[in-house]
Amino acid sequence: MKRILENIKIAFNSITLNKLRSFLTMLGIIIGVGSVIAVTSIGSAAEASISENIQSVGSNVITITPGRDRPFTSSSSGGESLREIQRETNINRSGGNARPPEEQGQGPAGGGFMGGMPMIEEEEEEEEIVAGELYLEDVSALKEKSDLLENIAPVLTLGNLNFSYGSSSGNISVTATSEQYPSLSGYEIDLGSFFTEFDVLNATSVVVLGYDVVTDYFGKINPIGEEVKINGEKFIVMGTLKSAGYTFGMSADNSIFIPVTTAQNKLYGNDTINQITAKVKSEDFIDAAIIEAKSILREQHSILPGEPNDFEISSSEQLLEMATSITDTLVITLASIAAISLLVGGIGIMNIMFVSVTERTREIGIRKAIGAKNRDILIQFLTESTVLSLSGGITGIGLAGLITWIINTFTALSSLITISPVVIALAFSTVIGLLFGILPAMRAARLSPIESLRYE
């Protein structure tokens, strides 16, 4: 024990003797450890925040948007079975006219239960751009025919519109939707209430305000029943939302919500919508629900079998998977950069230890002359490289603390340095010190006492 302390003391002495040199040597380890810890803690915080946001929406929400359907890889099982059905119907009904199944399979995914019309043999390849639209009738059709979906809501995002209350005005993002929206989005009502089915049916001029809008425009005034103007149109405040935080950098706090019908009549001048959002009754049926919704909408849009969809359906599960895989890739990339810098740091330590051994040849000779064994010298220099590396590691943890503190201060993330990367980093820097110190230490240990004493 005394000897270990002795060696640590010797190590500190020689490290502090060349402060600048030791610091520069440690820099690789400091940066390596610092970035490993910072990246892992920030990465996991980012992932946690994303998945928390998605979880609050629910992983069983699907979103339908206008536009051509590109077959989703993760919902390919659905597409597969659809194609299967399509193939069967074609073979059965068009007899000798049917093409080989492989060729048919190459067509865009689609088709439906109302197949039976002969396939159009000619061009129906990708060039055909199908820019579909979604209407409130689509929502009604889904409500009427779907067994697997509930809380089906239209969404019309109007972008930033002029909003004014009294003398103050500004631009605020306006979302038009139905009474189903709160149960889909997870937004909670603070004051008053969300608008109702009645408001949507009768296109009443009511509005629900996000948290920041209330604080920005009303301060301490109770906004319920107050009259506001959106692009000059009068609206009555019906309710306000609690703060919802950020999802993908966007927040409902700075938005306002109005009935979709009112928006179409007064602000949009068009009877289309941007999006349909719905909840699948059970997470087990997400793929089936997507297939069901597809066939309902294809029928609604009178799409012929073999023709592509003019809409896209995606689930929040896919969104979550995507977000997770993005952060994972980011963490892995940065962690490998950090690992490389640790390697470089280790090589720096090896280099400086070789220098140290050469510089202290005489000291080694003296120690051996008075009875130090090869092992004693080996341990002395291994201790030195380990202390060097470990000091770098500890400084690196401090650096990581600083980085995460800065990130937490300037972003909405709340990353926390957990114990496991710290322990791993300390273990890593110890191992690096031992690993890259072993060669120089062995060289020192093998020096002959008399030749070392003669060294000038």
Added chain:
Amino acid sequence: MEKKIILTKEITKIYKVGDIKVNALRGINLEINEGEFVSIMGPSGSGKSTLMNILGCLDKPTSGFYYLDGINVMDLNDNQLAEIRNKKVGFVFQTFNLLPRLNIIGNVELPLIYSRREQSRARKDLINEVINSVGLAEWIKHKPSELSGGQRQRVAIARALINNPAIIMADEPTGNLDSRTGEEIMAIFQELNRRGKTIIFVTHEIEIAKHSGRIIYLRDGILCGEEKVKEPVNACKMLENMPKLEDKINNFSNNNSNVI
């Protein structure tokens, strides 16, 4: 018959420098009894240091036999040689060879660190006693660079004594010192010998050699004669006749009785 603490047979040492071979030692046969005080004399380049390094187990001969206290040194591995350097032999160098960044305590303590004797309770006392015995009690916190040549050599002697070895070997211990300081060092050696230590030292000055009981002459790598010194010079008496006598030698002879 007295116990032969050192016995060498036909020791040779050949240095190879590139293609040139230097025959530094050409068959040394040496016998030294326990408790003897022997000096090895010879001109520069005669192989004195080479011989001392071999006797001190710092180096190995090219051929021959060497028995130290009955142990065949030729058979020993690096670790066993380190053990002998640590416990059996105390080596004093011409150039002191102290560690510049350690203070006197640190330097004197060094052999204890490598001897794995856990005696922490008595350890501090022992170090202080040995430092006292060479007259450096007031300097224990100083670094070697803050000391005079004579004081540094005393530190080196204290370091050589700390593990209580049977033999003290010194290669020109007074070579870098003025005559008065050299005399003080010889006084310490004579006192150590009086207390039973075997002492072998190398010098090229006959006045220094005359402090020993036997002078062995070395020339061109072979022993070319030896003589018994009938009345060795008494260093303490010499110092009395020298100017600026200090009390340190008296301190030395009074204080170190329980160390040796």
